[in-house]
Amino acid sequence: MAQLTDELVGKVNSGQEFDKDSLFRYCSVHVDGFPVSSSTFNVFQFGHGQSNPTYLIELQSGPLVKKYVLRKKPPGQLLQSAHAVEREFQVLHALGTHTVVPVPKVFCLCTDSSVIGTPFYIMEFMEGRIFLDPMLPGVAPNRRRALYHATAKALASLHSADVDAIGLGNYGRRNNYCKRQVERWANQYIASTGEGKSERNPLMLKLINWLRQNIPSEDSSGSTAGLVHGDFRIDNLVFHPIEDRVIAILDWELSTLGNQMCDIAYSCMLYVADFSQGKVKHNNGLEITDTPQGVPSLEEYLTDYCAAAGKPWPAAGWKFYVAFSLFRGASILAGVHTRYIMGNASGGKRAEDAGEKANDLIQIAWSYIQRENVLSPNPLSATRGGGLVSGIASDKKNQGSGDGGGFVPNNKVKELREKLIKFMEERIYPMEQEFSKLSQSSMRWTVHPEEEKLKEIAKQEGLWNLFIPLDSAARARQVLFDGRDDSVIGTGFPNQLGAGLSNLEYGYLCEIMGRSVWAPQVFNCGAPDTGNMEVLLRYGTKEQLQEWLIPLLNGTIRSGFAMTEPQVASSDATNIECSIKRDGDTYVINGKKWWTSGAMDPRCKLLILMGKTDFNAPIHRQQSMILVDINTPGVTIIRPLTVFGFEDAPHGHAEISFENVRVPAKNILLGEGRGFEIAQGRLGPGRLHHCMRLIGAAERGMQLMVQRALQRKTFGKLIAQHGSFVSDVAKCRIELERTRLLVFEAADQLDRYGNKEARGALAMAKVAAPNMALHVLDTAMQVHGAAGLSGDTVLAHLYATARTLRIADGPDEVHLGTIAKLELKRAKL
Numbered sequence: 054m055a056q057l058t059d060e061l062v063g064k065v066n067s068g069q070e071f072d073k074d075s076l077f078r079y080c081s082v083h084v085d086g087f088p089v090s091s092s093t094f095n096v097f098q099f100g101h102g103q104s105n106p107t108y109l110i111e112l113q114s115g116p117l118v119k120k121y122v123l124r125k126k127p128p129g130q131l132l133q134s135a136h137a138v139e140r141e142f143q144v145l146h147a148l149g150t151h152t153v154v155p156v157p158k159v160f161c162l163c164t165d166s167s168v169i170g171t172p173f174y175i176m177e178f179m180e181g182r183i184f185l186d187p188m189l190p191g192v193a194p195n196r197r198r199a200l201y202h203a204t205a206k207a208l209a210s211l212h213s214a215d216v217d218a219i220g221l222g223n224y225g226r227r228n229n230y231c232k233r234q235v236e237r238w239a240n241q242y243i244a245s246t247g248e249g250k251s252e253r254n255p256l257m258l259k260l261i262n263w264l265r266q267n268i269p270s271e272d273s274s275g276s277t278a279g280l281v282h283g284d285f286r287i288d289n290l291v292f293h294p295i296e297d298r299v300i301a302i303l304d305w306e307l308s309t310l311g312n313q314m315c316d317i318a319y320s321c322m323l324y325v326a327d328f329s330q331g332k333v334k335h336n337n338g339l340e341i342t343d344t345p346q347g348v349p350s351l352e353e354y355l356t357d358y359c360a361a362a363g364k365p366w367p368a369a370g371w372k373f374y375v376a377f378s379l380f381r382g383a384s385i386l387a388g389v390h391t392r393y394i395m396g397n398a399s400g401g402k403r404a405e406d407a408g409e410k411a412n413d414l415i416q417i418a419w420s421y422i423q424r425e426n427v428l429s430p431n432p433l434s435a436t437r438g439g440g441l442v443s444g445i446a447s448d449k450k451n452q453g454s455g456d457g458g459g460f461v462p463n464n465k466v467k468e469l470r471e472k473l474i475k476f477m478e479e480r481i482y483p484m485e486q487e488f489s490k491l492s493q494s495s496m497r498w499t500v501h502p503e504e505e506k507l508k509e510i511a512k513q514e515g516l517w518n519l520f521i522p523l524d525s526a527a528r529a530r531q532v533l534f535d536g537r538d539d540s541v542i543g544t545g546f547p548n549q550l551g552a553g554l555s556n557l558e559y560g561y562l563c564e565i566m567g568r569s570v571w572a573p574q575v576f577n578c579g580a581p582d583t584g585n586m587e588v589l590l591r592y593g594t595k596e597q598l599q600e601w602l603i604p605l606l607n608g609t610i611r612s613g614f615a616m617t618e619p620q621v622a623s624s625d626a627t628n629i630e631c632s633i634k635r636d637g638d639t640y641v642i643n644g645k646k647w648w649t650s651g652a653m654d655p656r657c658k659l660l661i662l663m664g665k666t667d668f669n670a671p672i673h674r675q676q677s678m679i680l681v682d683i684n685t686p687g688v689t690i691i692r693p694l695t696v697f698g699f700e701d702a703p704h705g706h707a708e709i710s711f712e713n714v715r716v717p718a719k720n721i722l723l724g725e726g727r728g729f730e731i732a733q734g735r736l737g738p739g740r741l742h743h744c745m746r747l748i749g750a751a752e753r754g755m756q757l758m759v760q761r762a763l764q765r766k767t768f769g770k771l772i773a774q775h776g777s778f779v780s781d782v783a784k785c786r787i788e789l790e791r792t793r794l795l796v797f798e799a800a801d802q803l804d805r806y807g808n809k810e811a812r813g814a815l816a817m818a819k820v821a822a823p824n825m826a827l828h829v830l831d832t833a834m835q836v837h838g839a840a841g842l843s844g845d846t847v848l849a850h851l852y853a854t855a856r857t858l859r860i861a862d863g864p865d866e867v868h869l870g871t872i873a874k875l876e877l878k879r880a881k882l
């Protein structure tokens with residue numbers, strides 16, 4: 054079971070009290086927002102953790118209870134370089150200020166020992182859950198998996214911090230980390246064992262020798278170097294009170310720059326030594342495999358981490374890193390035991406067993422290094438990440454539901470997927486004819502009231518904004534709330550900033566929505582709103598997010614993306630002619646756009662418009678993007694365009710003129726000349742969402758095709774019994790599955806390498822998906838005969854939509870050009 058962070062406190066240990074009044078006086082001056090007077094001022098001590106004593110400070114000021122955390126050096130004689138709270142403050146401050154790595158905010162550092170006896174710092178109290186036992190007893194298996202997935206991601210995020218950019222470039226030496234660490238902990242062990250101290254274990258000396266001789270070469274080159282936490286374990290993480298994500302990484306005492314493989318190996322200690330029952334359970338150096346259901350295997354956890362951090366599989370040096378972690382753990386425990394013997398360990402009575410545990414770890418390490426193979430040579434799947442493991446879909450899975458492909462979603466995604474499928478079957482498909490009827494009536498530019506009701510249900514069911522990737526959500530939190538974890542922005546429903554999914558994970562869900570042209574907007578996952586929200590999430594200022602993003606996230610307004618122009622070939626966006634001219638504190642827009650999807654919708658309030666701010670700048674610096682309220686004078690909707698006769702009402706594709714449209718200068722996105730840059734960011738995920746939906750559209754086509762073939766007889770037998778059908782349906786399935794794999798591959802690359810690196814895979818998916826969907830839907834229509842071309846089935850509408858995607862978001866030829874360019878570049882290398 055998890056413990057809430059404020060349940061982990063108790064009375065202050067004797068010998069570790071300090072002068073509360075002096076602290077109060079200091080904080081009143083040095084901590085922003087610290088109450089200057091308070092009716093109660095309580096101090097409790099966290100019992101968990103052994104090293105730097107940590108306290109909960111609770112103040113009542115009027116009706117308000119404020120909580121802070123104080124962390125200080127322990128009293129008494131200290132080992133050199135240990136307990137450096139100043140360094141903890143430095144790293145927390147840098148990460149909290151410049152990155153989205155989840156850390157508590159720090160308020161002040163006091164190095165003046167006269168205040169409370171030792172240096173200390175004050176930080177934010179993180180309300181959340183801590184799991185003291187890594188086996189996560191009392192937690193449902195699917196939640197265990199999600200928690201470990203979040204753990205791997207949190208470690209990956211801290212390992213991805215650009216230390217030079219955030220002022221931590223000199224926080225330690227990067228190369229020869231293990232070399233120095235082996236010596237440091239060896240010395241520490243020697244210093245803290247012996248007569249009158251914890252008993253020295255001769256096996257430890259053999260272990261130290263082995264380590265000295267087996268340091269991986271990457272350690273001296275620094276190729277695996279970066280920010281290292283030094284004590285990364287699940288019990289040093291605070292998880293969100295309800296959601297399975299990390300909101301704070303604690304206990305940075307051992308952090309430095311160095312070999313990050315040590316962190317990941319240390320976080321895998323539960324696979325070789327289980328401390329959860331108070332004693333060390335071990336397996337003579339063999340991997341502990343009887344972990345509770347849902348705790349991922351070592352390979353699964355490592356695969357997750359490597360995928361999220363973009364790190365290679367660590368098989369080569371793994372034995373060293375695990376043995377090193379055990380050795381270091383033993384050295385720390387010996388130190389704790391010695392402090393216990395000397396009477397100044399902050400863990401109190403629990404430190405008593407530390408000496409025995411240290412010896413257990415030394416024994417495990419020694420047994421471990423005798424093993425031939427300690428880690429499989431490859432990850433579970435060489436290229437799949439995001440908590441997903443490869444596997445061949447069974448026949449059963451493929452029946453009806455369209456599950457398939459060589460990827461298997463994790464439990465969180467599976468649950469969402471099942472909910473979505475149910476929602477589609479119970480609420481969307483039954484409404485399709487009704488929605489379609491309204492969209493062809495004289496009332497077609499109005500919203501069906503049932504759609505708004507369905508949106509509310511989707512919100513409450515957590516099937517809302519699922520498209521938002523984790524990193525974009527993190528930025529929005531940072532901009533809107535200075536990094537505080539306010540996941541509920543406005544009206545108090547879950548998932549306003551998404552469900553923390555990767556693009557790959559979202560792929561499983563987006564394709565379900567793609568089975569109906571009416572579904573995506575019900576889940577607030579329809580184009581172009583998703584792309585526009587993504588632009589705001591990534592590039593918007595706080596003011597822009599507040600004005601436009603929040604209503605879009607809440608689904609109270611919709612939006613359009615106005616780039617394409619009738620008079621120029623817009624697949625080459627450098628041709629765009631619309632002008633955006635600065636005039637005082639406004640911009641004036643003049644030009645004509647067409648195919649602005651969504652602009653006909655009565656809820657449409659925002660247009661993101663691309664135009665030129667400087668016709669003389671270098672070709673890719675002429676364009677800018679600007680936010681335009683659709684109701685601004687000078688914006689005129691000329692007409693709705695049709696796709697094979699479909700108007701796609703009430704959404705629509707509009708031709709719009711802009712005549713001397715004045716918008717505030719603050720509406721510019723990212724700055725003048727940055728339009729191409731934004732377009733690159735916007736188009737990656739947006740394009741892929743189209744591909745995911747096309748997979749769903751094709752699945753729907755397969756389903757209808759097969760149903761029809763099993764019901765209708767021609768020339769004496771069911772269509773399904775004709776050889777031509779058998780061949781057609783099988784070929785469609787092959788084409789669909791291989792395209793799905795390509796789409797997943799692109800999503801996976803997008804998650805791991807970003808837009809630029811993933812551009813080849815994205816281009817392939819963007820060409821393959823519409824062409825595949827068109828083939829499958831065409832076959833389905835053929836099987837339906839004339840009915841397939843009518844409005845009586847959804848096939849014609851799905852087909853028309855799929856056909857547009859050979860042109861919209863870039864014509865096939867442009868993407869084929871990208872693929873060919875990369876191929877030729879590779880050949881030249």
Ligand SMILES: Cc1cc2nc3c(=O)[nH]c(=O)nc-3n(C[C@H](O)[C@H](O)[C@H](O)COP(=O)(O)OP(=O)(O)OC[C@H]3O[C@@H](n4cnc5c(N)ncnc54)[C@H](O)[C@@H]3O)c2cc1C
Pocket residue numbers: 581613614615616617618621622623624625647648649650651696706857860861862863864865866867870
């Ligand atoms: C249903 C629908 C919705 C749309 N929604 C939006 C929207 O919301 N916002 C928006 O701004 N736009 C939208 N568009 C427009 C779409 O993005 C453009 O149509 C597309 O970028 C192509 O531009 P274009 O029509 O000017 O074609 P052109 O640029 O004139 O290209 C015409 C043809 O030239 C050929 N061609 C182009 N480049 C190359 C090349 N490098 N090599 C070989 N041949 C080439 C291709 O066959 C291409 O189809 C939408 C379009 C449709 C059909």
